[in-house]
Amino acid sequence: MAYRTHLDDLWEQQIRPDGRTPHELRNITCQMGIFHPQASGSASFNIGNTKVMAAVYGPHEVRSSQKKHHNPDKMIINCEYSSATFSSNERKSSTKADRKSMEISSNLRSVMEHIIIPDIFPGSQIDVYVELLQDDGGSYSACINAATLALVDAGIPIRDYAVAITATMSHSVCMVDINAQERGQCAELTIGVLAQSNEIIVLELANLLQNFYLKDVLDEGIKGCAAIYKILEEAVRQKFNKMEQSLV
Amino acid sequence: MSRNQEGEAPLISGGSRRQVSLFDLRVRDEFANDEAKGSAPVSRAANYVTPGTIVTKEMGFMRGHGTFVNPSDQSLVASVVGAVERVNRLVTVRGIGGVYYGEVGDVVVGRITKVMQKRWKVDINGRLDGILLLSSINLPTGELRRRSAEDELGMREVLKEGDVISAEIQSVYNDGSLALHTRSVKYGKLGPGTLVKVPSSIIKRRKNHIHNLPCGVSVILGNNGYVWISPLPNGRMPGTNLEEEDADGKNTVLEEIRITKADRMAVARLKNCIAALSKSWLPIYDTSLMYAYEASTKYECGELLRPDVMQEIGELVRQQMALEGAGS
Numbered sequence: 001m002a003y004r005t006h007l008d009d010l011w012e013q014q015i016r017p018d019g020r021t022p023h024e025l026r027n028i029t030c031q032m033g034i035f036h037p038q039a040s041g042s043a044s045f046n047i048g049n050t051k052v053m054a055a056v057y058g059p060h061e062v063r064s065s066q067k068k069h070h071n072p073d074k075m076i077i078n079c080e081y082s083s084a085t086f087s088s089n090e091r092k093s094s095t096k097a098d099r100k101s102m103e104i105s106s107n108l109r110s111v112m113e114h115i116i117i118p119d120i121f122p123g124s125q126i127d128v129y130v131e132l133l134q135d136d137g138g139s140y141s142a143c144i145n146a147a148t149l150a151l152v153d154a155g156i157p158i159r160d161y162a163v164a165i166t167a168t169m170s171h172s173v174c175m176v177d178i179n180a181q182e183r184g185q186c187a188e189l190t191i192g193v194l195a196q197s198n199e200i201i202v203l204e205l206a207n208l209l210q211n212f213y214l215k216d217v218l219d220e221g222i223k224g225c226a227a228i229y230k231i232l233e234e235a236v237r238q239k240f241n242k243m244e245q246s247l248v
Numbered sequence: 249m250s251r252n253q254e255g256e257a258p259l260i261s262g263g264s265r266r267q268v269s270l271f272d273l274r275v276r277d278e279f280a281n282d283e284a285k286g287s288a289p290v291s292r293a294a295n296y297v298t299p300g301t302i303v304t305k306e307m308g309f310m311r312g313h314g315t316f317v318n319p320s321d322q323s324l325v326a327s328v329v330g331a332v333e334r335v336n337r338l339v340t341v342r343g344i345g346g347v348y349y350g351e352v353g354d355v356v357v358g359r360i361t362k363v364m365q366k367r368w369k370v371d372i373n374g375r376l377d378g379i380l381l382l383s384s385i386n387l388p389t390g391e392l393r394r395r396s397a398e399d400e401l402g403m404r405e406v407l408k409e410g411d412v413i414s415a416e417i418q419s420v421y422n423d424g425s426l427a428l429h430t431r432s433v434k435y436g437k438l439g440p441g442t443l444v445k446v447p448s449s450i451i452k453r454r455k456n457h458i459h460n461l462p463c464g465v466s467v468i469l470g471n472n473g474y475v476w477i478s479p480l481p482n483g484r485m486p487g488t489n490l491e492e493e494d495a496d497g498k499n500t501v502l503e504e505i506r507i508t509k510a511d512r513m514a515v516a517r518l519k520n521c522i523a524a525l526s527k528s529w530l531p532i533y534d535t536s537l538m539y540a541y542e543a544s545t546k547y548e549c550g551e552l553l554r555p556d557v558m559q560e561i562g563e564l565v566r567q568q569m570a571l572e573g574a575g576s
Contacts, residue, residue: 036526036527037445037446037447037526038445059347059375060371060374060375060376060377061361061371061375061376061377072423117327121347121375121424122423122424123375123376123423123425124376152298152299152328152329154346155328155329155343155346155347156328156346156347157299157314157316157327157328158299158300158327158328159299159300159316159325159327160299160300161298161299161300194300195300196300196301197300233298236298236329237296237298239329240296240329240330242529243529244331
């Protein structure tokens with residue numbers, strides 16, 4: 001028989017290892033314009049101990065090597081994700097793009113391509129750089145939120161906010177916003193939606209989840225996304241109030 | 249919402265009444281009339297939208313900057329953060345920051361990125377590089393003639409990659425890229441100085457964008473958000489455009505220019521002032537610059553980089569501008 005720990009006792013009262021209730025998000029702070037004025041748009045997004053920064057450059061003339069086979073009526077969206085050497089428990093030996101970060105880059109790019117109004121700047125390029133500073137679970141969803149905020153900050157026309165969160169089911173209870181400790185013990189479903197239409201644009205599952213739980217977990221995640229959208233919106237609104245007077 | 253109703257009334261024709269616009273879509277002068285009549289002035293905050301907000305579900309409006317039409321229900325949706333504005337049928341969202349589009353006649357500051365056949369490509373902070381044709385510049389010698397193959401070969405002697413120029417927008421091409429010209433003594437290659445980048449939207453459009461400030465420094469406030477600060481009058485590099493002669497008819501040569509420490513300090517101070525204005529999102533034009541400069545004099549130049557000092561200067565300038573607004 002496995003040992004019974006104090007965590008199990010807590011869980012009986014539906015309290016998660018870090019003291020949250022199942023539907024509670026970690027503390028979220030976000031800030032726009034952290035690289036103002038070097039980048040066209042930038043933002044930081046912190047959820048609990050997960051910290052992400054994003055910067056958007058452009059639109060500008062196409063300057064990458066893609067130029068050669070680039071259709072002048074199309075727009076290039078370039079997305080680069082990287083994680084700091086000190087971001088996770090084990091120190092990474094090199095900062096070079098590994099397979100995992102390349103995958104995240106390409107996933108992020110497809111999200112960006114989905115929300116940016118297609119080909120609104122023909123012949124131009126938009127660069128999105130996302131840096132993970134600290135990983136305590138839900139880093140990919142944090143990246144999506146940070147990148148969205150940076151796009152808004154840059155004034156790039158987008159259809160809607162892309163917001164994302166993680167969710168799971170454990171002991172038949174739905175939980176949102178999985179931290180690194182919980183991630184080791186259960187499945188992790190990353191859910192990204194368009195904030196207004198609730199259209200699902202990202203769905204990524206790590207580990208196994210029984211399929212009859214999927215709907216509940218999804219619903220929980222979409223609720224979590226709505227909560228995050230509110231927080232992002234608040235940050236945007238604050239920034240607008242600050243800038244309003246220069247609208248002459 | 250009641251305000252929306254009255255604003256809408258003249259717009260609606262026929263049976264589209266059922267859908268009420270979510271925003272006050274009156275034309276600008278309607279606002280002005282209402283304010284003159286003494287009704288409460290409409291704040292921009294009331295017209296705030298964020299990407300994904302439906303501006304109107306009515307038909308018959310034109311999609312302007314910062315909006316798009318949702319293909320599923322044909323509603324007009326905002327795509328950037330800003331305030332909704334309407335000019336006749338055209339609905340736009342005026343955002344802050346964002347992309348510099350450029351208008352004919354704008355003064356811009358840019359950096360040469362490429363020398364091409366008969367043209368230079370110039371980074372002007374837009375979505376595409378600006379194009380400066382060989383035929384749209386004044387030759388250094390000041391001759392007026394057709395540009396020959398020799399001129400083409402010597403293009404790099406006139407402007408090379410990395411040079412900073414000031415120019416005016418001559419026209420806008422079909423693809424949205426901007427054609428520049430420097431055919432005036434005001435424009436051309438820039439001499440020693442500092443380039444500051446700010447959001448293009450906070451540069452206030454004025455009649456004049458090139459100022460020789462009383463603090464002995466000249467600034468070029470590019471509409472594109474690039475600001476050039478230089479200790480030389482008009483910021484220009486001598487000997488690169490015609491009519492360089494000064495009063496006694498002799499050309500100033502670069503070697504003769506002496507930039508003193510005081511000049512450099514003034515340039516650095518002004519650069520910090522512009523950074524402070526940009527950080528507080530205050531409009532940048534000659535008056536606001538002078539206010540900021542005056543407010544900065546009680547600090548050492550280096551102290552101006554401190555966030556609290558920047559904020560204080562922003563606050564002082566804001567008060568000054570409010571005073572000025574009240575006086576006029």
